[in-house]
Amino acid sequence: MSRAAEGVHILPYSRVVGQDDLKLALELNYVSPPIGGVLMAGARGTAKSTLVRAFALMVHEELPVTLPINATDDRVVGGWELDALMRGEPRPQPGLLEEAAEKGLLYIDEVNLLDDHLVNIILDVVSTGVLSVQREGLATAKQLSFGLVGTMNPEEGGLRPQLLDRFGLMVAASQLDTDARHRTIRTVLDFEEELTRKESVWLEQAARDDSARRDQLERARDRVPGTPIPEDVVRLCARAAERVAAVGQRGEIVATLAARALAALEGADEVVPGHLLRVLPMAFRHRRPETAHGGTFEWGPEDESRVEDLFEPA
Amino acid sequence: MPTEPPHGADMPAENVPSTEVEEPDELAVRLCHALVCAAVDPALSGVLLFDLEPQLLDPVARLFARILTGEPRSPGPPVMLSAASRDEDLWTRPVLQRGDDGLLFRMEPGPLIETDGRSGPPSLVVVPDLTRLSVAGMRAAVQLLGADVTVVEYGGLSHRARPRARWLAACRSADAGRPTGHLLDRFALRLPASGLRLPTADHLLGMLPPTWLDIARDAQDALVPTAAVSDEALDRVHELLGPESNMRRELSLARLARALATLDGEGTATSEHCAAAARLMGLAVAEGAGRAEPTGDASGSASRSPHPSNRPSEGMGARRQPGQDIPGAAETGQPLLETEPAEGVGAGRGGVQTVLATPYPEDEAEALRDFAPLRSPWQRTAGSASLLGVVIGTRRATDLSDIAHVRTVREAAVHQRIRRTKRFTVSPVDLHSHVRASSPEHMLVLLLDHTCRGGDWDWQDTLTPFLEWAYTRRGAVHIIEVGSAETGNELRAESFAARSVLDPRILPALYRPVGRASPLADGVEQAVQALRRSFRQHGNSLTEAWLVVVTDGRGNVPLRASRTGRLRSPVGTEGVEDTLKAAAGVSAMDRTRLRVAVIDAGREPYGSLPFSLAEALGGAVLEGPSTRVRTRGGGGAGER
Numbered sequence: 001m002s003r004a005a006e007g008v009h010i011l012p013y014s015r016v017v018g019q020d021d022l023k024l025a026l027e028l029n030y031v032s033p034p035i036g037g038v039l040m041a042g043a044r045g046t047a048k049s050t051l052v053r054a055f056a057l058m059v060h061e062e063l064p065v066t067l068p069i070n071a072t073d074d075r076v077v078g079g080w081e082l083d084a085l086m087r088g089e090p091r092p093q094p095g096l097l098e099e100a101a102e103k104g105l106l107y108i109d110e111v112n113l114l115d116d117h118l119v120n121i122i123l124d125v126v127s128t129g130v131l132s133v134q135r136e137g138l139a140t141a142k143q144l145s146f147g148l149v150g151t152m153n154p155e156e157g158g159l160r161p162q163l164l165d166r167f168g169l170m171v172a173a174s175q176l177d178t179d180a181r182h183r184t185i186r187t188v189l190d191f192e193e194e195l196t197r198k199e200s201v202w203l204e205q206a207a208r209d210d211s212a213r214r215d216q217l218e219r220a221r222d223r224v225p226g227t228p229i230p231e232d233v234v235r236l237c238a239r240a241a242e243r244v245a246a247v248g249q250r251g252e253i254v255a256t257l258a259a260r261a262l263a264a265l266e267g268a269d270e271v272v273p274g275h276l277l278r279v280l281p282m283a284f285r286h287r288r289p290e291t292a293h294g295g296t297f298e299w300g301p302e303d304e305s306r307v308e309d310l311f312e313p314a
Numbered sequence: 315m316p317t318e319p320p321h322g323a324d325m326p327a328e329n330v331p332s333t334e335v336e337e338p339d340e341l342a343v344r345l346c347h348a349l350v351c352a353a354v355d356p357a358l359s360g361v362l363l364f365d366l367e368p369q370l371l372d373p374v375a376r377l378f379a380r381i382l383t384g385e386p387r388s389p390g391p392p393v394m395l396s397a398a399s400r401d402e403d404l405w406t407r408p409v410l411q412r413g414d415d416g417l418l419f420r421m422e423p424g425p426l427i428e429t430d431g432r433s434g435p436p437s438l439v440v441v442p443d444l445t446r447l448s449v450a451g452m453r454a455a456v457q458l459l460g461a462d463v464t465v466v467e468y469g470g471l472s473h474r475a476r477p478r479a480r481w482l483a484a485c486r487s488a489d490a491g492r493p494t495g496h497l498l499d500r501f502a503l504r505l506p507a508s509g510l511r512l513p514t515a516d517h518l519l520g521m522l523p524p525t526w527l528d529i530a531r532d533a534q535d536a537l538v539p540t541a542a543v544s545d546e547a548l549d550r551v552h553e554l555l556g557p558e559s560n561m562r563r564e565l566s567l568a569r570l571a572r573a574l575a576t577l578d579g580e581g582t583a584t585s586e587h588c589a590a591a592a593r594l595m596g597l598a599v600a601e602g603a604g605r606a607e608p609t610g611d612a613s614g615s616a617s618r619s620p621h622p623s624n625r626p627s628e629g630m631g632a633r634r635q636p637g638q639d640i641p642g643a644a645e646t647g648q649p650l651l652e653t654e655p656a657e658g659v660g661a662g663r664g665g666v667q668t669v670l671a672t673p674y675p676e677d678e679a680e681a682l683r684d685f686a687p688l689r690s691p692w693q694r695t696a697g698s699a700s701l702l703g704v705v706i707g708t709r710r711a712t713d714l715s716d717i718a719h720v721r722t723v724r725e726a727a728v729h730q731r732i733r734r735t736k737r738f739t740v741s742p743v744d745l746h747s748h749v750r751a752s753s754p755e756h757m758l759v760l761l762l763d764h765t766c767r768g769g770d771w772d773w774q775d776t777l778t779p780f781l782e783w784a785y786t787r788r789g790a791v792h793i794i795e796v797g798s799a800e801t802g803n804e805l806r807a808e809s810f811a812a813r814s815v816l817d818p819r820i821l822p823a824l825y826r827p828v829g830r831a832s833p834l835a836d837g838v839e840q841a842v843q844a845l846r847r848s849f850r851q852h853g854n855s856l857t858e859a860w861l862v863v864v865t866d867g868r869g870n871v872p873l874r875a876s877r878t879g880r881l882r883s884p885v886g887t888e889g890v891e892d893t894l895k896a897a898a899g900v901s902a903m904d905r906t907r908l909r910v911a912v913i914d915a916g917r918e919p920y921g922s923l924p925f926s927l928a929e930a931l932g933g934a935v936l937e938g939p940s941t942r943v944r945t946r947g948g949g950g951a952g953e954r
Binding site: 007053082 | 357401405418419420421430431450453454456457461462463464465466467468469470471472474475476494495496499537538539540542543545548549551552557560561562564565568569572688704705706707720721723724727728730731738751
């Protein structure tokens with residue numbers, strides 16, 4: 001099913017100013033889908049949602065499969081097409097989870113506001129890999145797999161630890177400095193102005209830049225299987241996880257996958273400690289004990305000091 | 315002061331007969347211009363009016379509808395959102411139509427999204443009181459206002475489009491601190507509207523340059539060419555809003571300036587337009603800076619000088635037409651405040667300034683923000699059904715209320731062949747109704763003052779009966795902590811809501827290290843708000859709530875310090891007095907369902923403070939170590 005929407009215009013991905021961490025996390029997740037998704041936390045107005053949509057438009061040329069916070073369960077797990085039913089035709093209507101499995105990604109805006117019964121459904125599916133529907137005359141069980149991409153404003157509350165852990169990477173949107181803010185506003189206004197033109201060199205150039213970036217990501221995706229992860233990097237990852245007292249083992253696995261994706265993205269021959277160090281906050285910030293139970297998501301100097309000696313040259 | 319709006323067909327949008335108001339109020343002109351800008355640019359779709367007289371909401375809404383439609387009479391009423399608005403009323407609309415072979419049923423996009431993806435005027439959504447908007451309504455606003463795209467997946471409906479609806483909301487500036495900033499931020503256009511005197515719509519709209527309404531109507535059907543915004547203008551926006559402003563505000567002000575320039579037919583929005591946009595919203599503009607001359611830019615607009623500052627259109631971006639005589643022009647063109655750029659301004663001539671007049675009153679508001687206002691209320695127990703709860707399933711209907719249309723049709727579809735009817739038939743046995751998440755029946759609000767826990771006293775023993783009560787009743791728990799050494803801000807209380815006492819955050823909360831300050835007043839106020847919100851949200855389904863305060867009563871942080879984050883010494887007894895004042899809010903609540911206990915830490919001196927607090931709260935005092943109970947005021951004693 002196409003997710004084109006009439007009259008919808010999203011700022012091109014290549015024109016989004018700043019937020020390098022957010023971009024990197026999305027790109028790593030695309031290059032290596034087993035990472036399992038990205039959670040973006042940040043204050044309001046930091047372009048989190050724009051970035052996710054722009055990224056999906058760049059790599060898939062359509063909007064992401066989106067789960068709104070007030071979706072009903074028939075749209076999430078699937079049901080029947082009402083109009084067809086009225087004509088006496090029993091035609092199943094695929095749910096969002098099924099659509100997400102086709103595209104590999106489910107986007108949840110304001111994920112921390114999602115109602116509990118929907119969180120339960122999603123947790124069931126992502127943990128078992130099976131969507132079992134036994135309701136309203138439907139009796140199906142399908143193997144589904146998709147990554148979760150969520151955006152949230154921590155001021156509005158946290159996430160259940162089980163759902164938090166299902167996001168492979170977590171990044172915090174940064175506040176921009178004055179210059180970056182100026183460039184952001186400049187870009188948004190220019191974009192809106194260009195939309196009113198019949199022909200726009202600005203938009204064409206942005207499309208070309210997006211296309212070039214997509215090609216880079218595709219090449220990196222192809223390179224991932226051939227990018228080795230040396231044993232010492234794996235051990236380093238395990239020690240770092242121990243230092244930050246990461247809850248569970250998913251953090252180590254995701255950190256290793258993300259480091260390999262970064263190496264592939266940079267065209268490196270193999271994963272080196274520097275790659276791991278770069279992705280460490282993304283993989284572990286939401287798996288620290290204090291964060292898992294509702295604490296802050298910040299990855300500060302104290303966290304860095306816990307692991308920095310591991311990465312110092314011998 | 316405004317008078318009652320007339321209801322005659324000739325005067326659809328006024329609160330004062332036109333004969334009495336010969337020249338429009340400056341604030342009314344600004345409001346009218348703001349509404350036109352909101353019509354022109356979908357990114358300015360949210361208009362929030364502070365301190366608008368309630369009886370003026372309807373005329374303002376009709377004025378807005380007239381700008382959007384271009385018709386003297388709106389084709390339909392606006393969509394009204396209130397405390398009772400539910401998701402199913404907002405996003406979907408079941409439609410019954412008479413067809414050739416009987417009644418036809420289908421689900422269509424609901425009132426908030428029905429004009430998305432279509433030509434013609436957009437929907438108008440009106441929120442009479444933003445602070446009393448239901449959770450569903452607030453979430454809808456967050457999803458729709460200023461969004462690039464809205465996705466709706468509701469009851470068989472799958473909808474993706476750029477939202478077109480325009481929103482008009484009202485809020486008291488004194489309450490502006492209560493709704494989440496997440497919601498307030500979505501309203502791009504703000505206007506302090508205290509003291510507004512609204513003339514007739516004909517009079518107001520007649521003052522607009524003729525092209526304005528044409529541009530506004532054209533913008534409903536297609537993207538209209540907009541003015542460029544110069545870099546100098548963006549610098550001016552930043553300067554006007556200050557370094558602490560967030561990006562959404564800057565973007566909104568820049569868009570407003572652009573809309574004004576577009577309406578004026580200018581090719582470029584300059585710093586003059588930014589100043590005009592700021593004045594339009596009620597922001598103060600330093601006169602010297604406001605007169606900055608536009609610089610040359612790529613679009614070559616330097617030769618086009620914006621309006622001279624002494625013309626009436628200068629403040630509004632309006633262009634005077636040749637021969638057009640605008641009554642009251644001298645006043646409307648005046649800067650609202652000439653030399654004090656750091657302050658908000660009043661409503662201007664005719665306005666009665668009773669409250670802080672700034673388009674961003676939430677920055678200064680002292681009201682306590684609601685706790686997690688955008689989350690659906692947590693449910694724990696199978697309490698009585700509420701029609702406001704989130705839909706979590708369907709069941710066979712026992713009456714005709716709250717029918718689940720999709721499920722009903724599906725059920726009917728199964729039996730069509732057996733029934734052998736000529737047309738699609740829904741029979742009573744097909745009817746299904748929604749199953750909604752139930753509300754909690756019990757709630758424990760626990761206020762822990764860590765500074766009173768000393769020596770070998772383990773207050774968990776004292777608290778155990780209350781925790782057991784919450785556990786056995788499957789009650790929701792709200793923990794408020796003051797005086798912890800682990801807090802991010804020692805001048806403020808911290809709180810969290812838990813579904814039950816089994817929440818892993820509760821045990822650590824009982825044993826935090828003791829800090830230096832005790833913002834007890836802030837803690838009590840947060841407790842009052844948590845209780846008030848629960849009683850309001852859950853209605854009669856909340857059958858019993860306990861407020862338990864563990865303290866020595868020695869609050870040493872005044873409420874003002876908690877709210878502002880700044881402590882001015884000496885404090886004296888202000889912290890204690892503020893605590894007692896805040897506690898009065900509890901005593902005013904429904905005492906048939908709310909019970910209050912103060913657990914006395916038994917510290918000397920000032921051992922009477924817990925009793926004073928209990929009296930203010932209208933509760934009993936329990937002695938910490940021995941759990942002997944004394945009646946309110948400490949007069950009697952007895953075992954609990």
